[in-house]
Every structure is written in structure tokens, then in C-alpha cells.
Amino acid sequence: KNEVEQSPQNLTAQEGEFITINCSYSVGISALHWLQQHPGGGIVSLFMLSSGKKKHGRLIATINIQEKHSSLHITASHPRDSAVYICAVEKIGNQFYFGTGTSLTVIP
């Protein structure tokens, strides 16, 4: 059983489209993280959320603690946004559980 479920698994979009990636989790958490992984493996942290909403450039992340759900939105998508986006939850004790990732391809 996966503590973290992401959808969709794969996503192809045209440049300029608005993109939403969803994450649901089943455990109590202290924080939720959105990560970006480019081909080659490097992972960078995009957001850390414990409530509400955060925005950074064209990226927006929201979390609903009661519903145990988070979304990552990309506005005006661009080919350079093509990557795997991973949702991870952090439990008390600094233990992290990861979703399987959403592979995004943005076509020019």
C-alpha cells in the first residue's frame, strides 16, 4: 500500500497550457513536499507545505490537510518544465515517503 498516490502518472501538454498534478496521502504528516527530477536523476525541491498555498513564479502548490490532498499547478507551461514531478510527505521523525512521480512532457 502506497502512503502517497499521485495522478496522472504521465502527462503531455502543449506549450502554454495550464497543468495540474494531484497528490493524495493516507498518513499523518508534518509537511508535504513537491520535488522536480530532471533526466539524469537530479532532484530539486520546489515547495514545502504544511498548510494553504505557495507560489513561486509560474508554479503554485496547494494543500488541504483535512482532505489529505495537494495539487501542483503550472501556469503557461513551457518545454523546460518537462520533468518528473514527485510528491513526498514528511512524517514526524523526519521520515519521507514518496509518490511514484508524474512524468510531464510539454510540447512546443
Added chain:
Amino acid sequence: EAEVAQSPRYKITEKSQAVAFWCDPISGHATLYWYRQILGQGPELLVQFQDESVVDDSQLPKDRFSAERLKGVDSTLKIQPAELGDSAMYLCASKPRAVNEQFFGPGTRLTVL
């Protein structure tokens, strides 16, 4: 800008051989994680250190895998003997004490033939 260092970046080995990966976390980061990521899946925790102590190694296959962080700084992950199913990306991450954010290294991609 400080980064988590890992070496080697790529490793090809034959099954039954021993392999070792090294991770140097960002200076001052107390928590160090080793993850295994199979292609198409999310990272899976192998072991978590707090300083030099193991906090969680429940998912570490201890018959063949070992990990140490003797001085609470850098860490080594060893596999002996390697099996075909061990082919994956091995990621190291570190986290400072008061911040809930992990910083990932570039990973070591292991191929077992």
C-alpha cells in the same frame, strides 16, 4: 552554493561483486538519507541517519546492504554481493536540523550485469 556530493556517478558491475557508494552531505546537516529509485518509481528509503546513529533501516536488505556514517559526516553504502535487481539510482539526501527540506545529491546510477 553548498551541495550534496556523491560518487561515483555511474557504476557498472557484475552480479556477485561488491560495490560501494559514497555521500558527502552539506556541511552541518545532521540527517542523512540513502534512497533507492528504480526507473519509473519514486525514491524508496533505505536508511536514515541522525548524526552517526541509524534512525531507520527497516527497508534496508541487511543480508547484502550495509551503511555507515562513522563520524556523523560522510556516509558509505555498500552492497555485497550485488544482484541484478539492485540496478537502480541510489540517491543521497541531507537535511539540516531546523529545516524541513531535503537536499539531494546527483545520485549514483548502478547497473548490475
